[in-house]
Amino acid sequence: MAEWNAYYQNEDEEQEQEEAELSGDYKVSGRDSLVFLVDASKEMFIKGEDGQPSNFDMTMQVVRSVYTSKIISSHRDLVALVFYGTEQSKNPRNSFKHVYVYHDLDEPGAKRVQDADALRGEKGARLAAQALGSGETSLGDALWCCANLYSDIKLRLSHKRLMIFTCRDDPHGGDGARDRQARTKASDLKETGVLIDLMHLTKPGGFDVSLFFRDIVSPPEDDGELGLQLEPCDKLEDLQKRVREKKQRFFLFPFCHLLVLDQIVADWLRCCLGTSRT
Template identity: 35%
Template sequence: MKKFISGIILYGTEKNKNSFDFNHIYILHDLAQPSAERIIQLENLSNKDTYKKTYNDLFGLTLSKNYSLNEALWTCSNLFANSPQRLTIKRIFIFTCNDRPHGTNIILERQAKQRAKDLNDVGIQVEVFPILTETIKKFDYKKFFQDILMLSDDELELRNNQSPTGRLNELLKLVYSKEHKKRAYCTVPLSLGKTSDGTSLQLSVSVYNMVNILLFYNNQQ
């Protein structure tokens, strides 16, 4: 049995909403199980007829490039740390069309790479899902994200030869393909009674707390 908890954070936004008051980082959803209210909000944000006004009201009108991915990852880590529940699987999914988020700013790049390493050391997985747009046709992991994901040269070649997707249904397949078994949070024994010959029927159910934070790059192209 799996219990899914998720949160959503945007970085590169004009407005900010987070406990550290980091600029250009907006926590849309804290860690919690999916609810009808959250689903309705996401549906409104994805409505092609009204999303621009809804989006701008929440996050601001302009795209900021003065964000820090290190601070965005730190915000994710803080959500995990402050969760009242014991979390067995902790993952950060980064959705972005920008393969070099800090350009030539070496300091910000180093900070983000070190933060990703620190997360890996404490068992928090980071994964990247490239999103192509009408103007962005290629995503090159070597520019930056090879170090974030700690990819070997062979893994890098494989990633760069894969076809990144901007289609939601293909993206969902990629997300689901990341599911894999981990150590159970607990095991619950269940008794189903006895058979006609007196044999006890018993089984056990493993419980997993699977927690994902979706980290979205704010791109309004």
């Protein structure tokens, strides 16, 4: 483990030295970035049929899985977790109500895996209700907040992607002004190179992407990539598969290997804790 840590430390130092030699306000890097934008409305916490986990629970399992794979495969990538439709507000400069930045854009680490894990299951739902709550929704404000997260990063990132997880196809309940604001901010993000994907989840009555989200998401990058999917995800396996298919370059380890990844990370955490005590 000491050799592994030393390898990454030397690799990081060399890359930071190369970045420091570049002129200008921004540094060029080979890092990818991913923002999870997650709906925290009450509808997300409704359990599925036959004991299936809630949409929120499934989303947190996916977030944890991605954090885990990032630590192993591409630990210098940047990942963020942002909730919208919350009662509480927490974001840079506290500019936006009902938007909660749980993790800002930064490298994944053991603490973030633990944070995501704590939001899973019934205990996680109670923690989310206490820490976040459910309130009004302005997806435009949430997208604006995400744009600020990107603007605060002084790196020219290789790829920028934002994934929206929600079970509500009409998040503003027909409020035309909020719909227009969200479309405007989505357009602004896409103009800066951010790819917006929709990970829509099942709800009673189905999910109609044409109501609102068709104008929010980015078109496919190429003929080989899936575009906007019409059918919502109703199982964890479906959601994991859709996230993985969106771009293989973000997830070098397939989700079917997560038990192995979890064991690797668990061993790594135990080693780190043991080292810190010596």
